[in-house]
Amino acid sequence: MNAVTKSRIPVALTIAGSDSGGGAGIQTDLRTFAFHCVHGTSAITCITAQNTLGVRRVDAIATEAVVAQIQAVVEDIGVQAAKTGMLLNQEIILAVAQQVEALQIQNLVVDPVMVSRTGAQLIDDDAVYTLCHALIPQAAIVTPNRYEAQIMSGLTIDSLDDMQAAAQIIHQKLGAKAVLVKGGGMEGKAHGVDIWFDGEQLSTLSTQLIDTKNTHGTGCTLSAAIAANLAKNYDIFTAVQQAKNYVTTALTYSLDIGQGQGPVGHFFPLLQNNN
Template sequence: MTPPIALTIAGSDSGGGAGIQADLRTFAFHKVHGTSAITCITAQNTLGVTRVDALPPESVGAQMEAVVSDIGVQAAKTGMLLNQGIIAIAAQSIQTLQIPNLVVDPVMVSRTGAQLIDDAAISTLRTALIPLATVLTPNRYEAQILASMEIHTLEDMQLAAQKIHRLGAKAVLVKGGGMAGNLRGVDVWWDGQAIEILETEVVETTNTHGTGCTLSAAIAANLAIGHNALTATRLAKVYVTTTLHYALAIGKGQGPVGHFFPLLQPNVLLG
């Protein structure tokens, strides 16, 4: 058999909850063969990150070239790119290798509001990578930076999505995971044509590590399968919701979402 191929360009999470590890599990669930270009290695567990080591930008580019030149890819996603050099080589390689169906998870700010990369890296992300995106998936705090505005209401999310769209991405999904009250879990989609409000069930669990990585990977997997961007995003949200129902209570902190629920519950249906 020749399955669809997806590429993740992201960091390694030693705890297995997010990053490359979550992306590859997500691809596998969707029966998409996962390939990878690792950007950095983290020493990480459910309590947090204790060390980050970046790979040389040339190594990231070489991994991408090795995959595409032999295997080919139908879709790709970016996650933690960490610094300006890696962002620049990733954007250059995506263009040179003509990688289609790119999902950009602009990992700049955590869901708690902590900035993860410096201003120079954010500038390069904005000008070099975002214009290549088929779907861009900023969280609330990332959207505030990209749209240069505060976001507190649904109307703010809608306006931010429209402003961010002007940076060049074909579609923008402003995620509501960091919003308060009844906006938690409500996402706003804008592709230049119409605003869509995407809602799924809110799952009450503290074990939510890896949700952002999983969402963007699931969008990429569904694009690789052949779904259009909005359908891919809707299906990805259902997948993330289901993994939250089977989240893993491991470690002493925030556990990850559960990707292998079909193995535990063979008859479980998404949603």
């Protein structure tokens, strides 16, 4: 069944993990969809016990349950765009890739959650391989951070030139229609600068740098905002530009909660309307 919505309201699907602290994952994806006036649907892949200080526990959802969630949403409601976040293991990744193909899900944004911004690998090598070769080739755009881009391209990334080379290799090697290599984990003049490549256009994208320690959920928010804009029928490059602006403003209103790294703030449209 083709994943075309029956509703006039744009619909987006997030396939990702749950963050009990509410700063990333399913929770921030749905919040991002809502503030883009897009109806958010979800397929939860894992449940985490976490807060601003870190992750205490991760439990995988049964693969059959992940598949059932995706099918239930697509077959009844339909989606104009989807994004993936933490898929956790090889079995779930392969099942999601199969559903994307079988249900003809379009405008897929893959946030390839495999390595943290600090360089810690989050999924095993078999899962990384399946993500790269089964799911990413179906993506409209893939949004790796510095360390994920290193794995995907085989390059060591220390500069903007390295990021540009990696984006081109990832595009050619893995087949995503577009690549956005994120520079949040870079240092010096490359810090916060992203590199875009779609096979033709190679662009350096930058926005205002926001000085805050509360950046939890930035990557999830960016990929969800891209998906929301695609669901609203923006072209992919415009969707990325608008998503980056959304994240920058959300960082400006980041939440200083808990004892550790707080999340970005999604309530700024309400705050601005009240001023």
